[in-house]
Amino acid sequence: MMELSSRVPDGPIERKWHKHRFEVKLVNPANKRKYTVLMVGSGLGGASAAASLSELGYNVKCFCFQDSPRRAHSIAAQGGINAAKNYRNDGDSIYRLFYDTVKGGDFRSREANVYRLAQISVQIIDQCVAQGVPFAREYGGLLANRSFGGAQVSRTFYARGQTGQQLLLGAYQQMEKEIDRGGVTMYPRTEMLDLIVIDGRARGIVTRDMVTGKVSSHVGDAVVLGTGGYGNVFYLSTNAKGSNATAIWRAYKRGAAFANPCFTQIHPTCIPVSGEYQSKLTLMSESLRNDGRVWVPKNKGDKRAPAQIPDSERDYYLERKYPSFGNLAPRDIASRAAKEVCDELRGVGESGLGVYLDFADAIKRVGEQAIRDRYGNLFEMYQRITDENPYVSPMRIFPAVHYTMGGLWVDYNLMGTIPGLHVIGEANFSDHGANRLGASALMQGLADGYFILPATIGDYLASSKLARVDPSHPECRRVEEQVAAYTRKLLDIKGTRTVDSFHRELGKLMWDYCGMARNRSGLQKALEKIPQLRAEFWRDVNVPGSDTELNQALEKAGRVADFLELGELMCRDALHREESCGGHFREEFQTEDGEALRDDEHFAYVAAWEYNGPDQAPELHKEPLEFEYVHLAQRSYK
Amino acid sequence: MNLTLRIWRQPGPRAPGKMVAYDAGDISPDMSFLEMLDVVNERLMQRGEVPIAFDHDCREGICGSCSLMINGVAHGPLRGTAVCQLHMRTFKDGDVIAVEPWRVRAFPVVRDLVVDRGALDRIVQAGGYITAATGAAQDANTILIPKETVDTAMDAAQCIGCGACVAACPNGSASLFAASKLTHLGLLPQGQPERYRRALRMVAQMDIEHFGGCTLYGECQEACPKQISIDTITRMNRDFLRASLTVGRGAVAESD
Amino acid sequence: MSRLRLLWDSSVGKKVILALSGLIWLAYLITHVLANLLVFQGPVKINAYSAFLHGTGGALWVARLVLLAALLLHITAAIQLAARSQDARPTGYAAGRKPQVSTLASRTMRWGGALILLFLVFHILHFTVGTAHPDFVEGNPYHNVASGFHNPLVVAFYLIAMAAVGLHLYHGVWSSGRSLGMSSPSPHPLRRTVALVLALLVWLGFTIIPIAVYAGVVR
Ligand SMILES: Cc1cc2nc3c(=O)[nH]c(=O)nc-3n(C[C@H](O)[C@H](O)[C@H](O)COP(=O)(O)OP(=O)(O)OC[C@H]3O[C@@H](n4cnc5c(N)ncnc54)[C@H](O)[C@@H]3O)c2cc1C
Ligand code: HEM
Numbered sequence A: 001m002m003e004l005s006s007r008v009p010d011g012p013i014e015r016k017w018h019k020h021r022f023e024v025k026l027v028n029p030a031n032k033r034k035y036t037v038l039m040v041g042s043g044l045g046g047a048s049a050a051a052s053l054s055e056l057g058y059n060v061k062c063f064c065f066q067d068s069p070r071r072a073h074s075i076a077a078q079g080g081i082n083a084a085k086n087y088r089n090d091g092d093s094i095y096r097l098f099y100d101t102v103k104g105g106d107f108r109s110r111e112a113n114v115y116r117l118a119q120i121s122v123q124i125i126d127q128c129v130a131q132g133v134p135f136a137r138e139y140g141g142l143l144a145n146r147s148f149g150g151a152q153v154s155r156t157f158y159a160r161g162q163t164g165q166q167l168l169l170g171a172y173q174q175m176e177k178e179i180d181r182g183g184v185t186m187y188p189r190t191e192m193l194d195l196i197v198i199d200g201r202a203r204g205i206v207t208r209d210m211v212t213g214k215v216s217s218h219v220g221d222a223v224v225l226g227t228g229g230y231g232n233v234f235y236l237s238t239n240a241k242g243s244n245a246t247a248i249w250r251a252y253k254r255g256a257a258f259a260n261p262c263f264t265q266i267h268p269t270c271i272p273v274s275g276e277y278q279s280k281l282t283l284m285s286e287s288l289r290n291d292g293r294v295w296v297p298k299n300k301g302d303k304r305a306p307a308q309i310p311d312s313e314r315d316y317y318l319e320r321k322y323p324s325f326g327n328l329a330p331r332d333i334a335s336r337a338a339k340e341v342c343d344e345l346r347g348v349g350e351s352g353l354g355v356y357l358d359f360a361d362a363i364k365r366v367g368e369q370a371i372r373d374r375y376g377n378l379f380e381m382y383q384r385i386t387d388e389n390p391y392v393s394p395m396r397i398f399p400a401v402h403y404t405m406g407g408l409w410v411d412y413n414l415m416g417t418i419p420g421l422h423v424i425g426e427a428n429f430s431d432h433g434a435n436r437l438g439a440s441a442l443m444q445g446l447a448d449g450y451f452i453l454p455a456t457i458g459d460y461l462a463s464s465k466l467a468r469v470d471p472s473h474p475e476c477r478r479v480e481e482q483v484a485a486y487t488r489k490l491l492d493i494k495g496t497r498t499v500d501s502f503h504r505e506l507g508k509l510m511w512d513y514c515g516m517a518r519n520r521s522g523l524q525k526a527l528e529k530i531p532q533l534r535a536e537f538w539r540d541v542n543v544p545g546s547d548t549e550l551n552q553a554l555e556k557a558g559r560v561a562d563f564l565e566l567g568e569l570m571c572r573d574a575l576h577r578e579e580s581c582g583g584h585f586r587e588e589f590q591t592e593d594g595e596a597l598r599d600d601e602h603f604a605y606v607a608a609w610e611y612n613g614p615d616q617a618p619e620l621h622k623e624p625l626e627f628e629y630v631h632l633a634q635r636s637y638k
Numbered sequence B: 001m002n003l004t005l006r007i008w009r010q011p012g013p014r015a016p017g018k019m020v021a022y023d024a025g026d027i028s029p030d031m032s033f034l035e036m037l038d039v040v041n042e043r044l045m046q047r048g049e050v051p052i053a054f055d056h057d058c059r060e061g062i063c064g065s066c067s068l069m070i071n072g073v074a075h076g077p078l079r080g081t082a083v084c085q086l087h088m089r090t091f092k093d094g095d096v097i098a099v100e101p102w103r104v105r106a107f108p109v110v111r112d113l114v115v116d117r118g119a120l121d122r123i124v125q126a127g128g129y130i131t132a133a134t135g136a137a138q139d140a141n142t143i144l145i146p147k148e149t150v151d152t153a154m155d156a157a158q159c160i161g162c163g164a165c166v167a168a169c170p171n172g173s174a175s176l177f178a179a180s181k182l183t184h185l186g187l188l189p190q191g192q193p194e195r196y197r198r199a200l201r202m203v204a205q206m207d208i209e210h211f212g213g214c215t216l217y218g219e220c221q222e223a224c225p226k227q228i229s230i231d232t233i234t235r236m237n238r239d240f241l242r243a244s245l246t247v248g249r250g251a252v253a254e255s256d
Numbered sequence C: 001m002s003r004l005r006l007l008w009d010s011s012v013g014k015k016v017i018l019a020l021s022g023l024i025w026l027a028y029l030i031t032h033v034l035a036n037l038l039v040f041q042g043p044v045k046i047n048a049y050s051a052f053l054h055g056t057g058g059a060l061w062v063a064r065l066v067l068l069a070a071l072l073l074h075i076t077a078a079i080q081l082a083a084r085s086q087d088a089r090p091t092g093y094a095a096g097r098k099p100q101v102s103t104l105a106s107r108t109m110r111w112g113g114a115l116i117l118l119f120l121v122f123h124i125l126h127f128t129v130g131t132a133h134p135d136f137v138e139g140n141p142y143h144n145v146a147s148g149f150h151n152p153l154v155v156a157f158y159l160i161a162m163a164a165v166g167l168h169l170y171h172g173v174w175s176s177g178r179s180l181g182m183s184s185p186s187p188h189p190l191r192r193t194v195a196l197v198l199a200l201l202v203w204l205g206f207t208i209i210p211i212a213v214y215a216g217v218v219r
């Protein structure tokens, strides 16, 4: 029986982290050299952790599947990163960021973690500026800010519409510096396919060299997964094509608990789907909602061009329903509102699956140039994709899968249920509860990587006796053999359907039954269909080529096979959580005016699932959540 | 629309390659170029053939993975656009489209349209950073930086590391890539202490990686999806010249 | 020394050498074209000027040595850079690479340069040593020029060479500013008005002379 001890230090919330940092065991500088940390992932989490650990003196081996660590999907983050700097003097504070994030997460996150995140947010900005991250500035030379959803203060730092890129390049450059110094060894185009657990501790990973196909083991004293989110289980999402769940899923199958798998974030402002061939969805940063007004026609099926529709016949539904937050209502709420109006057949565009994001008033107010300065590159991107000019006609947007709040369960030290296995960034179940506020994932990834993990991993290393292991260890050989066999199995099916066709079908199931709105019967249907689809996959998938070469179809097949299992767990989790909270909206559980209806009495816990073997129902473990500081209340943005 | 593709196929790093013709029937003008390739690949696989390998990830023009030479133009005909953001509406029905990988010695072909751009990472390793150990930073607003300075730094910092500049350069030079980083860091106050050492080492690394020199052809700037200006190259040359006259050889010796 | 070596070893350094040596030659060309234009004012002035040059004795040789050294450096750097770009892309694009913005001038720097070199050799034999001149009179450049352009082949060769020089300068004058890191940032980095005017003037100044002689304006 697995026990979930969050290991949250006691004491007043604002002292916990300081106290903990003092209490953790330290590894003396001379000994750090003797430890090897395997860092899987080179995103904001991975790169910042790899660099910081190497600076401390640890040996770090870092892995990523792209051809360069700089291409991790963090690069795509557009809008910005939050920090409680209160540079605007608008009443922000660590406590307010903490409060907003707990409330934004609809009371399904750990207070202590969130508070720590808010505390560290301040150091992150300092760190990044010191690295040369070119955050936007005022004419006076001070840092600029913008507002993001779910907050009434302006605390978001940004670098045009490329904040993630600049933050990642900052972390990447620090890591390249350490590579140059010899502290970090980088393994690009290397995919982790399994976790090696020896004597109950995570001691290594098995990887596939994506160029030669060579399967090999890497061993060390601790394993860190910073492998990002699993939104691609829906096929269409704002994630990169390569984003996958493989690393965390295989760790799950080795005994790591998977927390809140069904908590997915549907982002309200993405470019609508245009056709069957669509391969991914493109986000239009939330920051656009600073100046854009969201509306649909008042009456059903009004197919007039937006310009032809007079103000009196427009429904600015966010401003109407949520006067105090208006267009900056949190993501889950804004997305659901969009779905509602489209279900009422008031959606726009051929498909009727879209709403307008209108800049006409903003352009009147501040002028086209100001808008161009703020969002120029986003407008260009929109025009390139849709061939429409958002300066003259409103953007068409629709919600799309964007972020996964769920992930591997971790304690206060970011360690999972397998000793030695640490999980950072989007890959862990993180600090965002049931809904992530905008600009807080970059904050969390960097807090984990720069500041938290470097402090906590030492505690694990110093307090555990780790026998030497090397890649010739029988367990390594065994796992390697399993991985090789699994790959051969995929190649030998030689069926008739392509991997993508399965992925698309799974995505549709997930979107229909486990998407923006869920209900019992739908989830039950999905729980029947997914195993059938999985069976068909293993019977009829066609994976061309061999395993001794660059084989992108094979890479995809492995990832989709994992999605086919993960999707089922997500539905199971969604079905068991008989309440609505944040991104998890169960139609059976809503207030009369259609807002999410939580059931704190029965569901104020983290649902951590433990793998029980193939075709066995996983076991549910609960980490109860207490709220001492932010009082449980129905979330209102009215 | 119906197109004919002529695509570079090469089974492996050492294997010989050749251009192979494929018909791409009923392609929607709203598809992105990569979605068009997806469709072609799906059809190839249904016929039991090996799909065309090409690098891609974000498909939003920011990760720098995609890297296709289309009819002799890096990233294709649309200015300031990475190929993943290029849509088929920019082509005409019946067009013949030649697709090749980046071609320089420093980017060996891995397979089909996939090349190894590790050389660019090694250029960054050679000083393309500001040494700022985690935890040592002062408050972010202590050093004021004029908006204009940050904006110019940001223009250069936008580089996505795709390598199109190298692919398009008649000399196979990585000058624009290195220069954009040198400009980004060299403009900021935080970047000053290492400025000249950085210039020496990064330029030296370009030569070590067998990239060509810069004749100022200007093709790189045109191919750059982020439209980074060759003004950055001027700046790199200035910093390098100043460095080589002041710092001397020492800085480089350490690096090689 | 080590610093110069550092400069010489790197591709950026070679461009600096190239630019400096190029600019030395540019300076010479400007004086040279002005001096040559004296032919339109009859024999006296230009011969006097030549006599003055040859009279300075030492100074002339210093100038010649500087030019020679610059030329050698320029050529060596140019050849080495050309070799490096060859080495950078041993196999080209199967479907070719379509130039987008590079000027003809920039793309002909290498062959154009070679042509200029060829021209130089002939030119020295033609007007300085005289062995390539049908009726060479030591110390009488006016006569030499006035009688040096009756052979249409010679005229044609000069005109082609001058075109090469014009093109070479059109790119070179502009690019050297950037190689030396002197040009200031511009919203249109590829614009090069100064280089255009300068190249045109030098080209014109040189070109009209053979034409004028051949047409009998100068005799
Ligand atoms: C379009 C978009 C816009 C966003 N905008 C914002 C924003 O404005 N503000 C904000 O706060 N957040 C934003 N987010 C969320 C945020 O960007 C991500 O949550 C965060 O960057 C995740 O970072 P990460 O390091 O956890 O993972 P990633 O950056 O995704 O990195 C994952 C790494 O793991 C590696 N990897 C994955 N699987 C394997 C494997 N099996 N083997 C080896 N390596 C593997 C990958 O190669 C990669 O290096 C956005 C997200 C998207 C998609
Ligand atoms: C139509 C064009 C030109 C004409 C009519 C011309 C004429 C002459 C003459 C008359 C001399 C001999 C001067 C003397 O001995 O006093 C001379 C010398 C020379 N010219 Fe030209 N020239 C022309 C173009 C050029 C060009 C384009 C170059 C360089 C690329 C050049 C380089 C030289 C050099 C190097 C010398 C030798 C100087 C010395 O060492 O005495 N000339 N030229």
Ligand code: HEM
Pocket (backbone or CB within 6 Å): B213, B214, B215, B216, C015, C016, C018, C019, C021, C022, C023, C025, C026, C029, C074, C075, C078, C079, C081, C082, C109, C110, C112, C113, C114, C116, C117, C165, C168, C169, C171, C172, C173, C175, C176, C177, C179, C180
């Ligand atoms: C008349 C004398 C010459 C002048 C005034 C001259 C001038 C210049 C100038 C100013 C440049 C630009 C340098 C830069 O971009 O930094 C240049 C480049 C060049 N020159 Fe010359 N040059 C002359 C003769 C030659 C000769 C004889 C050759 C060849 C043998 C030559 C070959 C080149 C080449 C190849 C380049 C471009 C190199 C590169 O940028 O890659 N030049 N020249």
Ligand code: SF4
Pocket (backbone or CB within 6 Å): B158, B159, B160, B161, B162, B163, B164, B165, B166, B176, B177, B180, B220, B223, B224, B225, B226, B227, B228
């Ligand atoms: S400079 Fe431009 S072309 Fe070159 S790598 Fe960067 S983004 Fe790509």
Ligand code: F3S
Pocket (backbone or CB within 6 Å): B168, B169, B170, B171, B172, B173, B174, B175, B176, B213, B214, B215, B216, B217, B218, B219, B220, B221, B230, B233
């Ligand atoms: S095209 Fe090449 S020559 Fe220089 S200006 Fe660009 S690097």
Ligand code: FES
Pocket (backbone or CB within 6 Å): B055, B056, B057, B058, B059, B060, B061, B062, B063, B064, B065, B066, B082, B083, B084, B085, B160
């Ligand atoms: S795929 Fe990321 S830039 Fe094109």
